[in-house]
Amino acid sequence: MTLTDKQKTELEEFVYIMKSYRARHTELITVYAPKGFDINLITKQLESEKSTATNIKSTGTRKNVQEALESLIRLAKGMKHTPKNGVGLFAGNVSQIEGQNNFITEAFEPPEELNIRLYRCDQNFVLDPLEEMLQEKEIFGLIVIERNEATIGLLIGKKIKVLHKFESYIPGKTNKVGQSAARYGRIREGLAKEFFRKIADVAKQEFFHLKGLKGILVGGPGPTKEDFIKEGNLITDLKEKILGVKDIGYADEHGLELLVESSSDLLAEQEIHIEKKILENFFNMLGKEPDKTAYRKENVEKALSLGAVDTLLLSKKLDKEEIKTLEKKAEKI
Secondary structure (H helix, E strand, C coil): CCCCHHHHHHHHHHHHHHHCCCCCCCCEEEEEECCCCCHHHHHHHHHHHHHHHHHCCCHHHHHHHHHHHHHHHHHHHCCCCCCCCCEEEEEEECCCCCCCCCEEEEEECCCCCCCCCEEEEECCCCCHHHHHHHCCCCEEEEEEECCCEEEEEEEECCEEEEEEEEECCCCCCCCCCHHHHHHHHHHHHHHHHHHHHHHHHHHHHHHCCCCCEEEEEEEECCCHHHHHHHHCCCCHHHHCCEEEEEECCCCCHHHHHHHHHHCHHHHHHHHHHHHHHHHHHHHHHHHHCHHHCCCCHHHHHHHHHCCCCCCCCCCCCCCHHHHHHHHHHHHCC
16 A cells, blocks of 8 residues: 555654653553454453553552553543554653653554554654554565466565455366367367456456556466466556566465565666666756756755645755655645
């Protein structure tokens, strides 16, 4: 999944605020419940942790931890179920002055599915699972196919998502000879072509309008994958996005994993190629039409203020606040 600009901004702001908090002692509570997890089990765990907290020696720390747990228990009990993407729960005294209270309690549903269950009591809130969602994720289509099965999936960042699994029910080879064998062979080939076209049709439905699709990888055992590309009526736009065809031994979920592993060289080259192409376009414009480019911070800010920016390139040397400010200006164009 690719985050929308709004989702990304909201997530960035939440992470930025939560990272600014730090407790004087180990008393900030972080809880993550994954998609579909029973929220009642979270409540039970928090109640158990509250009982355990009575063993904390420091009176102030014990009081703060117990109060944080109580606020999260109330929050969890108020939920009928875990939100569709899972939920992050945060509570604790973030005051930097000993003896003073500044308690916060937050529930945050992330824009992507959480696949982690976690309970942590620390001086900082645990934000790694949310920060991972902010990392740029390249999206690639995956197709593994052989005569009797096929699987279509996506590579999103480093995660493989299975979209569809198919069985062809194409009969195996026969020992018949003569006309019967030829007729049987024609039937098998006809069923194979029908199967290929079915896979191509589903690939079109899944990939054609997919925003951010960088390319397609195809794999499978033997010559079937090449036959599919040749005879499956895969539309031209998708054929042109095929980055490579790999010989692997499976056409199931494991086949998708093997396809990604065997295509690491292609994936690395693709990322480098995209970055190189963007920079080449910039330097070509800078040389041929310098009045249509802006270089250095003050010139870029001026172009942004005029709403005259089509592509914004940001250096990693800029600090986070500068990058955030420039991105917000670009979003308004």
